[in-house]
Amino acid sequence: MLANGFAPSACAQTQQSIFVALSGAAAPGRNQLVKRDQTLFWVGDPVDGYYRVISGAVRLCKMMPDGRRQISDFFGPGDLILIELSAEHAFTAEAVTDSVICHYPRPTIDALLADPKFSRQLLTIACDRLVSAHHRMAVLGRKTAEERLATFLVTSAKRLPASRQVMSLPMSRADIADYLGLTVETVSRVLSKFRRDGLIDLPDSHSVRIMDRDQLERLSDGDA
Amino acid sequence: MLANGFAPSACAQTQQSIFVALSGAAAPGRNQLVKRDQTLFWVGDPVDGYYRVISGAVRLCKMMPDGRRQISDFFGPGDLILIELSAEHAFTAEAVTDSVICHYPRPTIDALLADPKFSRQLLTIACDRLVSAHHRMAVLGRKTAEERLATFLVTSAKRLPASRQVMSLPMSRADIADYLGLTVETVSRVLSKFRRDGLIDLPDSHSVRIMDRDQLERLSDGDA
DNA sequence: CGGTCAGTTGACTCTATTCAATAGAAGTGG
DNA sequence: CCACTTCTATTGAATAGAGTCAACTGACCG
Incomplete structure (x- = not known):
């Protein structure tokens, strides 16, 4: 299956610490099984929390009216799906294969953000993703x-x-x-x-x- | 000239608060005039601080060995050039036109990160940029x-x-x-x-x- | 005033797409 | 468990959209 295949991203180190912080929190995440091609959230859905891939894989997509699709990122085991702090999702997230996804309700994260150590870690993850997004632009553009x-x-x-x-x-x-x-x-x-x-x-x-x-x-x- | 043209990005609101935080800091940034096509930093340079565009515009580039180039972002007046928290720059930043750039030494920022409010704001900026980077992938890919x-x-x-x-x-x-x-x-x-x-x-x-x-x-x- | 550089336009080429056919894998139900 | 359907992947032939090469124009600068 996938557990031994597609692997966590480069910033696994930092993400591990995040995992520890989240596990120790008052409200730990809740695991859910998501079947292949099932949607975690759609464009326009409220950002009601954050997801972490436990096993399997998730794709982040943008659809065009005529059906063209761009997958802007894949998330593997251990990855925190962190892209938006806004009110609504601008992208759709779907399971690539049957996956186990852990969901952390927004209040849990928001409370943890008060800890500068934690929010610094999230900033590191976001910047790492930003760097790889910029590299991918060179792939797509050139x-x-x-x-x-x-x-x-x-x-x-x-x-x-x-x-x-x-x-x-x-x-x-x-x-x-x-x-x-x-x-x-x-x-x-x-x-x-x-x-x-x-x-x-x-x-x-x-x-x-x-x-x-x-x-x-x-x-x-x-x-x- | 440019001052009345190319404008600050969508997250100007948040960036304004950042500006206030930085201005009030013990070591405020230092302004420098950067001529057209002059480089702020190269790939491989140590990340020794952060830059904010006061006037003018900056482009973030990735070069390929044969000369192909991808510009992954433009920064206009008010924008904080925040992409990397790592030790070395993975991209090159150059002035598009003669620009005034404010430079904040890394210790200044690192100290401010202890304030959860400030680091939360930086996280918001990073996520906003991440969202627009993902939108741009759809542009480049599809x-x-x-x-x-x-x-x-x-x-x-x-x-x-x-x-x-x-x-x-x-x-x-x-x-x-x-x-x-x-x-x-x-x-x-x-x-x-x-x-x-x-x-x-x-x-x-x-x-x-x-x-x-x-x-x-x-x-x-x-x-x- | 001459030279360089940025931008525009035209003619031709080529890389990746589109359309189409086939083969193979996976899932479904009797 | 096997026959049937459906979905995914591969391969070929023809097409089109953007790239390349080249010529020309107009700004800007020394």
Whole structure:
């Protein structure tokens, strides 16, 4: 399943402390099982609390009237879904696979924000996410299809212990396409090319084995 | 010049409070004049403090080895350049035009972070920027050239008082192109088309008058 | 006044999309 | 458990939207 695959984000250290703070709080979060493709919250919903992915994965989406979709972020186990402090959600969050999500009611968080140590940690998480969002803008604005896929694979692999050989990608090709600003066909074609070129192996459609990480990294940086 | 043109961002309210907090601090910021195209900080520079745009405009860039560039954000008067709490800058910041920038040394900010009210405000700013970064990912990943330009114009206009007829765009066509993930030629062509179609007027290359805002908004949302 | 730079426009090219067909995996119900 | 449907992924051929290359114009600057 996913538990051993798609991994927590780079700022796991900080997020761990957050977890401790939240666990110790008067009102700890409440776990809920969310089935695949089920929605955590829609655009326009009130921000009535915060979510933390325990297992599985969540995608954050923006839809256009004609059906075009942009996935602006994925959240894996351990990740706190922190983007908005405003009154209403500007994005939709959906489960990529069956997931366990912990929900912290807004008052719990608001109370914890009085602690400068805690709010400093949240600020660190928000800034880390901001940095990776800005990196992703370069991916979407300036990189070729091959560079996008290489970046996606390398970044996903970085979240995992180097020991793991095969990485699990819980999301569909359509999810990857909407995350990278491409079409399913292009994603499929580029992955096939990477396989032909010996850069990766694809044991099944949700698993990838990185065969030539150096080459993939050069490709992702745009100097291959 | 620019002072009456490119405007502070949407979270001006919060940023105003920040300004008050910083002004009252023991070590207030130090103003510096930064000439056009001059660099505030480079990728890899230590994060030795924070900057606030007093007048002018700043662009945040990421460069690729072969010269491709993505501008991930513009900062206008009043904006606090807050993206990284890490040790090193991951982006380069440059002045779009001659600008006055206020610099707050890192200790000043770190001390203020002890105040939960202040750090809460910084968190709000960071989250606001995160939301707009995610919106921009949809622009870069899914919108056509016309939709990108329409979004850029409408968003820039929103920062200004509705009374202003003519909006000043301090940045060059190349800056706009690198912000929207296009080429200068495409930016130029689309703006010319908008002018022919009566959506905008271009008194000079750094000024735009919005003629048909409704149509531009429909275009930017992708249902035109 | 000459030179450089920014912006515009045109002609042609190419990368990724669209449309279409097929193959394979997964879920459903008898 | 197997037949049937449906969804996901892959591959091919044709198309289109934005990019590239190039020429030209007008500002700005020394």
